[in-house]
Amino acid sequence: MIKNICLDDYDISPLLGLLSPEPPCTRLSAQCYGLWEALVCEVTALLLHKTFRSRVHQLPVLSSSALATRREYQRAFHILALLAHAYVWGLEGEKVMQVLPKALSLPWLEISAYLGMRPVSTHAAMALWNWRKVKPSLSVSRNSITTLELTRGGVDESWFFLVAVGVEAAGGPALAALVSAIECTARRDSSSLATHLTQIAVHVRQMSAVLDRMREHCDPYVFYKYIRRHLSGWNDRKVFPRGLIYEGDDGRIRQAEKDEIRWVKLTFGEDDQRDYTSSNAALPSSETSASAEDLVEGARYGGASAAQSSLLSALDIGLGVRHYQHAQNPDLPRRPSIFLREMQWHMPKLHRQLLYDLERGPAVHAFVDELPRDASPDRAADGVHPCVRAYNAALHCIEDFRSRHLQIVETYIIEPARAAAAAEAAAVEKRSKGEAEQDMHAYGTGGAGHLISFLQDYHLCDVWKRMYTRLCASNTVRFQHTQLISKDQVCQLAICSNIIAVRQF
Numbered sequence: 001m002i003k004n005i006c007l008d009d010y011d012i013s014p015l016l017g018l019l020s021p022e023p024p025c026t027r028l029s030a031q032c033y034g035l036w037e038a039l040v041c042e043v044t045a046l047l048l049h050k051t052f053r054s055r056v057h058q059l060p061v062l063s064s065s066a067l068a069t070r071r072e073y074q075r076a077f078h079i080l081a082l083l084a085h086a087y088v089w090g091l092e093g094e095k096v097m098q099v100l101p102k103a104l105s106l107p108w109l110e111i112s113a114y115l116g117m118r119p120v121s122t123h124a125a126m127a128l129w130n131w132r133k134v135k136p137s138l139s140v141s142r143n144s145i146t147t148l149e150l151t152r153g154g155v156d157e158s159w160f161f162l163v164a165v166g167v168e169a170a171g172g173p174a175l176a177a178l179v180s181a182i183e184c185t186a187r188r189d190s191s192s193l194a195t196h197l198t199q200i201a202v203h204v205r206q207m208s209a210v211l212d213r214m215r216e217h218c219d220p221y222v223f224y225k226y227i228r229r230h231l232s233g234w235n236d237r238k239v240f241p242r243g244l245i246y247e248g249d250d251g252r253i254r255q256a257e258k259d260e261i262r263w264v265k266l267t268f269g270e271d272d273q274r275d276y277t278s279s280n281a282a283l284p285s286s287e288t289s290a291s292a293e294d295l296v297e298g299a300r301y302g303g304a305s306a307a308q309s310s311l312l313s314a315l316d317i318g319l320g321v322r323h324y325q326h327a328q329n330p331d332l333p334r335r336p337s338i339f340l341r342e343m344q345w346h347m348p349k350l351h352r353q354l355l356y357d358l359e360r361g362p363a364v365h366a367f368v369d370e371l372p373r374d375a376s377p378d379r380a381a382d383g384v385h386p387c388v389r390a391y392n393a394a395l396h397c398i399e400d401f402r403s404r405h406l407q408i409v410e411t412y413i414i415e416p417a418r419a420a421a422a423a424e425a426a427a428v429e430k431r432s433k434g435e436a437e438q439d440m441h442a443y444g445t446g447g448a449g450h451l452i453s454f455l456q457d458y459h460l461c462d463v464w465k466r467m468y469t470r471l472c473a474s475n476t477v478r479f480q481h482t483q484l485i486s487k488d489q490v491c492q493l494a495i496c497s498n499i500i501a502v503r504q505f
């Protein structure tokens with residue numbers, strides 16, 4: 001059991017969470033990297049002039065050995081992610097490249113190995129390591145920061161990432177509160193626990209307020225049509241039949257993942273239902289070492305998504321929120337979701353390590369669940385223990401964040417996808433509208449298909465059920481099963497048919 005979690009050890013700040021207290025590195029110090037720095041500044045212009053790819057072909061193969069600090073590694077990862085995605089995807093109408101040349105792939109593989117994450121654009125690369133203060137004296141908030149580099153450029157793209165950074169800044173202190181809550185659990189100190197749980201709720205509410213500001217300057221059409229393109233990875237088998245080939249790949253990232261899976265299984269036991277072998281992963285089939293076939297087969301990594309932030313995942317784990325796969329048949333036992341597990345490979349290793357350690361820490365929800373109800377000396381007049389109340393408030397705020405996020409997904413992906421499908425159906429007479437709608441590209445950048453049902457699965461969990469059941473006694477909340485969804489309503493933001501909906505009365 002891990003008793004003391006010190007956030008510094010995970011490169012996490014008590015105030016800003018996953019954002020480093022000092023802004024990200026803005027320029028690599030070694031002169032040789034001037035070539036990368038020059039290219040990343042010009043991406044948009046070169047893409048427009050269709051000369052970007054030829055400029056990449058002229059790059060020499062540099063090693064990562066001249067990178068001086070962890071912050072420099074992070075900046076190098078950010079630069080190479082941006083260059084690689086611009087190279088692979090190009091602009092609309094251009095062919096999608098299937099091979100990443102050595103000048104990008106070799107240093108990126110080295111840097112990814114150092115940071116312990118997959119070589120593909122990630123939330124860390126595009127949000128956590130992609131901002132600077134407008135004035136050094138200002139504190140970090142949405143109004144005082146701007147992005148470092150973008151692919152297409154423009155207000156919409158910049159705002160998209162700034163909101164993601166803003167959500168991290170707003171939620172950052174929740175991680176420190178979570179650690180304190182876990183410490184209280186270890187000490188069985190219920191009165192302080194309530195305070196820290198309340199703090200978590202406060203910060204998650206602030207995250208929601210920031211998320212809501214996405215609509216201010218990020219136009220849904222621009223996001224759907226343009227921004228999404230360069231965030232996408234290489235997990236679509238139709239576009240990348242062999243995955244993306246990283247020239248010169250020696251299989252070290254895959255091997256590192258296999259080694260880590262082995263460690264995880266040793267640590268958590270073989271029977272913890274952890275399953276990393278999703279269709280996205282290009283893990284070698286051999287258990288011992290990467291075979292020759294593995295090395296020529298490319299990687300199928302999903303692209304950048306805030307699902308790769310360990311902030312909400314940490315809160316989920318710390319508070320005992322579990323996620324399940326969307327079940328076609330509600331009568332069958334539900335299987336744990338593998339999507340967020342998969343997303344952990346796209347986090348810097350230190351952030352992933354925090355999640356492992358939280359899983360091994362004292363369970364806050366179990367302690368809250370055990371608290372005496374009637375005999376509690378500090379229970380409130382309505383009979384609800386302050387810890388239960390604070391715990392439920394924190395979960396409510398997380399649910400609210402996810403509800404608002406669903407609305408964002410509706411606005412930024414589902415509606416534009418529906419409009420695009422309708423336009424396509426109108427243009428192509430032969431195809432029926434129904435077929436076109438089935439075809440609509442309502443996928444997420446991280447690789448989630450069937451978006452609404454997928455994201456709704458992140459809404460509710462067994463712990464909520466348990467805690468709400470306790471509150472039911474005070475007649476404030478009750479459960480309701482709903483059967484709202486039909487084939488035609490697949491885009492409707494109603495509560496999905498096979499999950500339990502919490503309704504407040």
Ligand code: HEM
Nearest residue numbers: 163164167305306307312402409412444445446447448458
């Ligand atoms: C226009 C803005 C956004 C859109 C369209 C969007 C879309 C999506 C989509 C499609 C997914 C499913 C996973 C995938 O395939 O990528 C997802 C997951 C997720 N997104 Fe976003 N997202 C947006 C902004 C944000 C922001 C700013 C945050 C917070 C920093 C965030 C947090 C999450 C989380 C935590 C998940 C994992 C699912 C969950 O835990 O509920 N998203 N998002």
